[in-house]
Amino acid sequence: KIIIADFGSQTTQLIGRRLRDLNTYCEIVPYNKIPTDLTGVRGIILSGSPYSVYAEEAFTADIAAIRGRLPILGICYGAQLMVHQNGGSVENSNTREYGASTLQLVDKGDPLLAGLSPQHTVWMSHGDTITRLPEGFKVIASTPSVQYAAYRIAGEETWGVQFHPEIHHSEEGTKLLDNFVTLCGIKGEWSSESFIESSIASIKAQVGDEQVIMALSGGVDSSVAAVLLHRAIGNQLTCIFVDHGLMRLGEAEQILADYKALGLGCIKVDASAKFLGDLAGVRDPEAKRKVIGRDFIEVFEAEAKKLPQARWLGQGTIYPDIIESINITGKVIKSHHNVGGLPERMHLKLVEPLKHLFKDEVRRVGLALSMPRHMIFRHPFPGPGLGIRVLGEVTPEKVAILQQADKIYTDMLRKYNLYDEVWQAGAILLPVQSVGVMGDERTYEYTVALRAVTSVDAMSADWARLPYDFLAEVSNEVINKVRGVNRVCYDVSSKPPATIEWE
Numbered sequence: 001k002i003i004i005a006d007f008g009s010q011t012t013q014l015i016g017r018r019l020r021d022l023n024t025y026c027e028i029v030p031y032n033k034i035p036t037d038l039t040g041v042r043g044i045i046l047s048g049s050p051y052s053v054y055a056e057e058a059f060t061a062d063i064a065a066i067r068g069r070l071p072i073l074g075i076c077y078g079a080q081l082m083v084h085q086n087g088g089s090v091e092n093s094n095t096r097e098y099g100a101s102t103l104q105l106v107d108k109g110d111p112l113l114a115g116l117s118p119q120h121t122v123w124m125s126h127g128d129t130i131t132r133l134p135e136g137f138k139v140i141a142s143t144p145s146v147q148y149a150a151y152r153i154a155g156e157e158t159w160g161v162q163f164h165p166e167i168h169h170s171e172e173g174t175k176l177l178d179n180f181v182t183l184c185g186i187k188g189e190w191s192s193e194s195f196i197e198s199s200i201a202s203i204k205a206q207v208g209d210e211q212v213i214m215a216l217s218g219g220v221d222s223s224v225a226a227v228l229l230h231r232a233i234g235n236q237l238t239c240i241f242v243d244h245g246l247m248r249l250g251e252a253e254q255i256l257a258d259y260k261a262l263g264l265g266c267i268k269v270d271a272s273a274k275f276l277g278d279l280a281g282v283r284d285p286e287a288k289r290k291v292i293g294r295d296f297i298e299v300f301e302a303e304a305k306k307l308p309q310a311r312w313l314g315q316g317t318i319y320p321d322i323i324e325s326i327n328i329t330g331k332v333i334k335s336h337h338n339v340g341g342l343p344e345r346m347h348l349k350l351v352e353p354l355k356h357l358f359k360d361e362v363r364r365v366g367l368a369l370s371m372p373r374h375m376i377f378r379h380p381f382p383g384p385g386l387g388i389r390v391l392g393e394v395t396p397e398k399v400a401i402l403q404q405a406d407k408i409y410t411d412m413l414r415k416y417n418l419y420d421e422v423w424q425a426g427a428i429l430l431p432v433q434s435v436g437v438m439g440d441e442r443t444y445e446y447t448v449a450l451r452a453v454t455s456v457d458a459m460s461a462d463w464a465r466l467p468y469d470f471l472a473e474v475s476n477e478v479i480n481k482v483r484g485v486n487r488v489c490y491d492v493s494s495k496p497p498a499t500i501e502w503e
């Protein structure tokens, strides 16, 4: 694997993304956690940073400890840091550069630059510039304003580049990273099939002959994790599906049928009466989330207690959930989903076979496991389900109204081949009644808002430009077929400042 040491740059994740696109396995670690035991590590990339190497708060690492042991590539700050630590100069000069620049190769024979055009566009983003290289560092490429745009340390497989090869606008950046990966000697080792094979082996080794329990939601991550666990340990795995009554119309049944077809034995617990009962009278969005979260844990725990031999909790945690990223304050932030403290309380160990994968890799693994496309490409759906899409108080009647409207909308998205065009879509029932007219009758009924967004990671999102004719048809169908609704709106808010969900 390749290790990417994160010095806090906004593009660290992007470096990882590019390496994965090159079928290369990589892990991102905070700058202060570069391992000294380099067994299995074939190369190290040092990321950029918001700091200057001279800043008091600057993140530093002992690069000398790893230099010469394996190929190293410093990007921007990473390149400056090695210069700074070896007696060269980095200055905040008037050559600060943001944006496109033309890279001119100086040493065309350098293997990092193999196959690159003699002149091409690279993306710069730096305030500081390397103004003097230490002894033994030799320049291999320049731009009109930055003489030392790329260097190599003589006699070592250590390089530094001032530009950002990971950024899309660096025309031949991927080729440069590809060259680096080749120099590390691990090119193209990652594939869904090899991942499945190696994770089955490691799950077996980890779990042994002990029992695993797992909560399934129908979501992509937990489903793929469960299928993988099932391949590895068969009936040592027990899956539990808690039906909170807040799924889409017919979805709980569909999910269970899918699991059954995949050979996963899944215990269904119908707890909708409990959830809806506990939600009665609760209007505040956060309070509703708390009720749903608490009920989920109670129901799951009660069910899990019927399997006292279970020692492990399986989870569909993926890389973005666990990634340790650092922010400008230097704190390591770790966000880790788990079932609300449940593993600790029940003394369960965690088995998380997907924890090093990005979402699209999870999807590739799912397809390689022959899971159905509709499961793999299912839109994200919030854990609290329609409980946070019926705004305000949730009642069984309102859930039923929303389920019908949502089904018309979702079916129509599929019919018009728009489902895969958007990141996620759903209907929201507003706690607003308005006046309408049907036949000769005055009506006073609810409003349904339609939401559809495009996004790559749900951190930001834009409202999807769905065709007017499509929206017209959905609106007609909803108003004509769903009793209790006389008005349909389309949400044209982006995130930020709005969020994808309304509550």
Ligand code: XMP
Pocket (backbone or CB within 6 Å): 289, 380, 381, 382, 383, 384, 424, 458, 495, 498, 499, 500, 501, 502
């Ligand atoms: P927001 O509304 O914050 O949503 O823009 C971002 C993404 O997260 C999903 N979401 C949730 N998922 N439990 C979940 O598992 C939740 O409580 C929850 N709230 C929001 C949302 O659907 C979107 O994909």
